[in-house]
Amino acid sequence: MNILLTGASRGIGAAAYALLRKTGHRVVGHSTLGSDSLIAGDLTSPAAPRDIWDTALDELDGHVDVLVNNAGIYEGVPDNADDDEWHAAWQRTMTVNLQAAADLSRLAVSHFLDRGGGGRIVNVASRAAFRGDSPQHWHYAASKGALVSMTKTIARGYAGEGILCFAVAPGFTVSEMTADYLQGRGGAKILADIPLGRVASTDEVAEVIRWLAIDAPPSATGTIIDVNGASYVR
Numbered sequence: 001m002n003i004l005l006t007g008a009s010r011g012i013g014a015a016a017y018a019l020l021r022k023t024g025h026r027v028v029g030h031s032t033l034g035s036d037s038l039i040a041g042d043l044t045s046p047a048a049p050r051d052i053w054d055t056a057l058d059e060l061d062g063h064v065d066v067l068v069n070n071a072g073i074y075e076g077v078p079d080n081a082d083d084d085e086w087h088a089a090w091q092r093t094m095t096v097n098l099q100a101a102a103d104l105s106r107l108a109v110s111h112f113l114d115r116g117g118g119g120r121i122v123n124v125a126s127r128a129a130f131r132g133d134s135p136q137h138w139h140y141a142a143s144k145g146a147l148v149s150m151t152k153t154i155a156r157g158y159a160g161e162g163i164l165c166f167a168v169a170p171g172f173t174v175s176e177m178t179a180d181y182l183q184g185r186g187g188a189k190i191l192a193d194i195p196l197g198r199v200a201s202t203d204e205v206a207e208v209i210r211w212l213a214i215d216a217p218p219s220a221t222g223t224i225i226d227v228n229g230a231s232y233v234r
Contacts, residue, residue, distance in 0.1 A: 001214060002060040006030045006052070006104070007071030008038055011175040012124060015206035016070065023210065028056040030071065043071055043096045049103035057111075066213045067108040069101035070124040072143075076136030090139045097143035102150060109154065109163060117161035122212045123151050124205075125224065127171040131232040144169075148224055155222030164221040166212040171228025172199045196229030 003020055007013035008029030017029045030052050034040025039059070041052040057064060073096045077089035105121050112119030128137070129144035147167065154165035172190050190199065205227050212225070226232065 001025045001065040002063050003027045003066040003068060003213060004030070004053070004056040004060070004064055004104075004108075005068040005070060006041075006043070006100075007124075009035070012170065012173060012202050012205045012209075013070040015202035016068065016209045019203070019206045019210050020213070023214075025214070026060060028059050030056075043100040044092060046095075046099075046103075049100050050107065053104060053107045063115075064108065064111055064119070066120045066122065067104055068122045068124070068209060068213060069104060069147075070209075071100065072097045072124065074137070074140055076134070077139065079135050079138070093139040093143050094146075097140070098146050098150070101147060105150070105154060105165075109158060112158075112163050113161060117163065119163050120213055121151075121154060121163070121165045122209055123147050123165070123167040124209070125151070125167045125169045127169055127226065127228045127232050129169055129224075130226075130234055151224065152222050159218075159221050162218070164216070164218055166216060166221065167224040168205060168208045168212065169224050169226050169228070170200055170205045171226075171231050173202055173205060173227075174199045175202045194229040194231040196231075198229065200227050200229060 003025050005013060005017055005027055008017040009031035017027055020027045029038045030041055031038045032042050039052060039055045041048040073093060077086060101123060108119060108121055125147045126144040128141040129148045133141040151165050151167040208225050208227055
């Protein structure tokens with residue numbers, strides 16, 4: 001499979017990038033600044049999604065089978081922030097977490113249709129889409145809730161053309177970004193909320209992404225898979 005994966009430089013994205021490559025797929029990964037192995041693109045820019053898509057298409061010889069929208073930000077803003085700070089935080093989070101994913105998904109759907117149908121989109125949402133988040137993260141929860149709704153809309157709208165759309169909704173995930181927090185006082189509170197007794201690993205979430213991108217049966221389109229140790233069940 002030829003795969004475009006956004007947000008591949010760290011955390012879940014890096015784990016998914018490594019796993020998909022290890023299992024024999026051609027993967028173009030993206031990060032904000034890029035690297036020797038990843039293409040660059042600042043998703044706060046309206047032009048970035050098309051630039052990323054076109055670059056990936058060139059690197060994959062004009063043929064993309066799977067889009068994985070993993071890139072996202074988790075930046076708090078106080079509920080008593082001034083109006084300018086509040087609006088700026090909402091705009092930035094919605095642009096990166098939702099608008100960029102929508103733009104890339106639209107380009108993917110068009111590409112899939114132009115070649116006669118068939119293709120997959122996997123969106124990385126969050127437990128916050130269903131149970132909400134902290135008082136500093138209204139915008140984050142809203143962006144991920146909208147991403148889930150978009151996933152279902154794409155699944156319903158294009159299944160007849162063989163275009164499948166899925167999402168994974170991780171809870172708290174252990175990575176290089178969260179290790180220090182988990183080892184401190186905040187970690188005990190997080191673990192007390194997870195019946196499994198531990199947070200998910202990035203490798204576990206990556207395996208779900210791989211399965212949805214490659215192996216999930218077509219009838220599962222529109223599915224959102226929770227990976228949260230039963231900290232939220234629905």
